[in-house]
Amino acid sequence: MTTPTTTSAPAEPGTAPVRRPYESYVYAYPHKTAYRPLADRPALGELWAGRSKDALALYAHIPFCEVRCGFCNLFTRIGAPDGLTGAYLDALERQARAVRDALAADGADVRFAAAAFGGGTPTFLTAAELSRLCDIAEHTMGADLRAVPLSVEASPATATADRLSVLADRGTTRLSLGVQSFVDAEARSAVRPQKRAEVEAALGRIRDAAIPVLNIDLIYGIDGQSEDTWRASLEAALAWRPEELYLYPLYVRPLTGLGRLPEPLSDAAWDSRRLALYRYGRDLLLDAGYTQVSMRMFRRSGAPESSAGDHACQTDGMVGLGCGARSYTPDLHYSFDYAVDMRQIRTIVDDYVERTGADFARADHGRRMDGDEARRRHLLQSLLQAEGMPVAAYTARFGTGPWDDFPAELAEFAARGWLADDTAAPGALRLTPEGLAHSDAVGPALFSPAVRAAMAAYERK
Template sequence: MLPSPSTRPSLPAASEEESPYQQYVYAYPHQKAYRLLDDGPLLSDLWAGERLDALSFYAHIPFCEMRCGFCNLFTRTGAPEEVTGAFLDTLERQARVTREALDAQGRPLRFTLAAFGGGTPTYLTADELVRLCDISEDVMGVDLRAVSWSVETSPATATADRLAVLAERGATRLSIGVQSFLDEEARAAVRPQKREEAEAALGRLRDARFPVLNIDLIYGIDGQTERTFKVSLDAALAWEPEEIYLYPLYVRPLTGLSTRHAAGPAEWDDQRLRLYRFGRDHLLSAGYEQTSMRVFRRIGTAAVEDTDGSSISEYNQQAGMVGLGVGARSFTTDLHYTTDYAVAVPEVRRIIDDYIATPSDRFRRAQWAFRMDGDERRRMYVLQHLLESSGLDTAGYERRFGSRFEDDFAPQLDALLGRHWLRDGGGVLRLTPEGMARADGIGPMFFSATVRENMRAYRDR
């Protein structure tokens, strides 16, 4: 049993008055903590000590047909085919160099997970999707028909010809961002989308018979109430999706909504918490189980793992991730690496242009990166498990790291137990229902001082 909160140090963590919506913790650390290396290590050296028999593959496609008002992802809108074609040329060059580094280990490669994310991968034409699949299979050696493979799409780009390519190549999970089935809410989120367009796309997705369909919805839009949120929830449920993700709306610098949300901070937090609880309870009563703050899976649905933020869990981030494309991250035990990152449109375009112009030899070395020491690996592990409904097994933590979670993170544990946001069930720590509601505020409590400082020093662009 864990010691009583009163026997440990007083709370250094955030006060209860702070917003429960601090940051979406889908990977640790955030790319804002990465820094450009003067002389990054060779990929062949980085991967020398890694397992190669259970790799994950991620291709980042940084293109969309439109940019939603809430979006702070690395993506460009309206790219012409000469740009997407040049991007795929570069991605293939990067893939060949990366495969050489993996082959240099002299051991067989095996990929078990794959994902195409972005951006919107289905912004690519059907022919370009064929080429992306060919690069994944023929160059990287990913057997797309044999792995759990997830692809993100949008109502406007989920066309029959594109979906036919993905179905024929074996995609197991399609995730579509609908966000709201009400046209007025879509407009309020700066997402010019009609319900009939979303419904038509969902019909095409169901006709393609992908094993898992996921529908993304957002709560916290200006004017949204439990009544209007129920309209979207019921519209999504009518398609009987295997998964539904509920995302709280965030307003970030350099996005279309950065100065456009009407509610004050406390009022907005209250709205989001109310809508979250309503949506959670509605989905649970409809036969879904909750696996994290965002993820609801229809009971009886087998989990389809994806590497774009989730494996069984949306926070899984194990070493062995191989990322291709500007904005993609790769994870080894000691180093996480990627390319430059931005949100502002001019900077995104510049970075994509720089990526396309990158000589192949530069892909042989890690560029933007964050070094993972034992302390950072502990923090990543905690975030992978504590923010999930399965919880954190304290004995498993001790076996893995040779130290006790209760000692390593006593202040955070004291804070969570003291607020009744965490409970101990026979050595497994799980967030309470109220703790799960506040997962986006709990996750940052486990960030290291280094990560916090790097993120503070990052200049938004």
Template sequence: MTIATPAARPYQHYVYAYPHKTAYRPLDGHPAGRPLLSELWAAERTDALSLYIHIPFCEVRCGFCNLFTRIGAPEELTARYLDALDRQATAVRDALGDERPVRLAATAFGGGTPTFLTAAELERLCDIAEKRMGADLRTVPLSVETSPPTATADRLAVLAERGATRVSIGVQSFMDEEARAAVRPQRRAEVEAALGRIRDTRIPVLNIDLIYGIDGQTEDTWRASLDAALAWRPEELYLYPLYVRPLTGLDRLGAAAPPGAEATAEAAWDEQRLRLYRAGRDQLLAEGYEQVSMRMFRRADAPQEGPGDYACQTDGMIGLGCGARSYTSALHYSFDYAVETREVRGIIDRFTATEDFTRAEVGRFVDGDEARRRHLLQSLLQAAGMERAGYRARFGSDPYEDFPRELDRFAERGWLAGPADHGPLRLSPEGLAHSDALGPELFSPAVRAAMAAYEVR
């Protein structure tokens, strides 16, 4: 008789990249010092790269946010930041060289809030992507993140004219009281007006982000937020579980629980979030949306975003900006990372003063085992799953040979769909629901140790 392995808490870690940035370390210990970008990219494929440009500014910091961003910008800081982006883009493009084709298959502006920039600054941002990096923004997907107060008509007009194909807006809740509970000062009327302006631009894909697990949120209010979002017929919806991370506003508001109460409260919160997730998932499936991952749902008739030949598991990424990551086959690298306001400001100030962007600063080398883990993670957490033949072709082994204990454990918990020896390796509906528990179980011991040793600041 098979004894089911007890599952860990369902909400542990949102795995949007692996290894996690808290496992990165300064690269000064490299044998030749900090590695030159030209050396890192010399043997890499450059015919299907993605470009991500990070804008680390927001008009307000939400209570749940632990992203690398600062609130507001003193006079001329955004101009200095764009100057630094221009220098960095020039250095990166030079490092890629001209001996082989360099094609950017997808572009994204994230943050922070890219539309914190003025319309004129957004024009310059697009110029940097096009004139410095060679991105053809009108022929490849361009995704841009925004917020209700910064989704103004003039900014959106620039994005539409420059070729934006997707706008993602963080709403989180259409209920004003829930927005306040999440320390996100906004009113529904402001949100609706912003959505109207986005639809007026006729940008092909609208994504709306919503959060479940907010204090005071019920199944009825969650459904009401979903109904309000669905009224705009968004091509995509992301449903995020609420997390309370160290140094965030919600973390600072939390009071110490009496002995024994914390575990009880966490279990109740886990149950609430799972219940709301399932309600939201079922509602969207009934409305004609397809589940792409635990978080992402796409309308069945929505235009496909992204080229069919780009795969995040294997293709490289160029990250510009002090919060962006870059991926080669051997190294993932970025700049320093922090959450606390003073630390973030210091990192941004150092970035804007940097003249030499020819070397990688902070990162983590990805060996054969880590590459296998990343490929499995990035594939398995998608509803479509992973073709084992593709994995075998890339690594010369089978995932069940490389990760037998983990995959057997997932199967025992009912997290895998179908027999292991037939079809793609896919998660069951319950496996998708537990993605934030499953993903961390595939972290390597070395990455776990590095993340545990990271000093939150």
């Protein structure tokens, strides 16, 4: 998660604003810092009534990690006192019952087309607790985990054989391992205490578990990282022939370990270094037979798809369980309170654990979505994919074209060379390779003024 900030310099009259390539990582829109307490606390049954629920995504959030990396601003707490993980799963089950009842209240069929366990670190849970988490997803929520894509996040230290055995047996199709760097000195610099030998051992256990898709996360832009050390991490990852690789630029965010350093990285020279490392990594992976799916994601040629073919994030809903999860209906995005500070997170987790089933039947925090925001979200989530956005699908949904709705933004992207011409992608609005490289500037440029204002007014905690 990111707490985006606007870093664009004022533009000269008649020119586009100067955009830095790393303004913010847009993984969801609107960002949680644009959410606010919902005074009416709408009932979930009313929010989901009459909505299409035949291709939902299920996300379960586990807010625990063994350590907190220096770059991390995820909603997670470090460690868990005795009994807390069990109490958390008790609350998750209460929430699941309340949510399932709300989804089924109008009598419509409910089907999940995809599932994911994230965090935090889901594999912080013991093998028995992971089995219980799967039971909640299957038996309480009704998600057929063996019939749909199931993605689970893990860390090297928690990717143990017993945990991986449970996940494989319960239908996990994708395991994402947060490695970040195979160079021990870089891992220390990013405040991620791990040894390469531990990482390699974890990767061996994952391959032994025969989960179909292995994803390895790597980070570029770490202090002290060079092209040589970046290549060393890329080649170490490729030695395992992962089906997917994610290349993340390092961000230094408020309230994180790196953000508290006296002189955090945040200048134009760092931007240039990150861009150079990104291009190097992209080209190396393309030469190694990987296809670029987005700025961050690369898939090995011939590897199985890891996403649901019948779920579209632009149009289908998502149901979140857990205190850091969010849910999407066409009219409202909602979640629980959001924080980065450890003390604040502990308070929110403790509040979640104490909630009753009735407490889970209403939405607490969120943001209403009107037609303009729906258009922005659809364009954002499509354009940031390498395949781009079919214009006909956008027009069929909204009755207008993207150039009608966003002429200034798209004209700026085109002027910068970030949009491919129509002959390169007939019928699609698509970014050029340089546009993909600037995805973290393209995304924020499409935020609405209202969302920008809400994010700017958010009080960090």
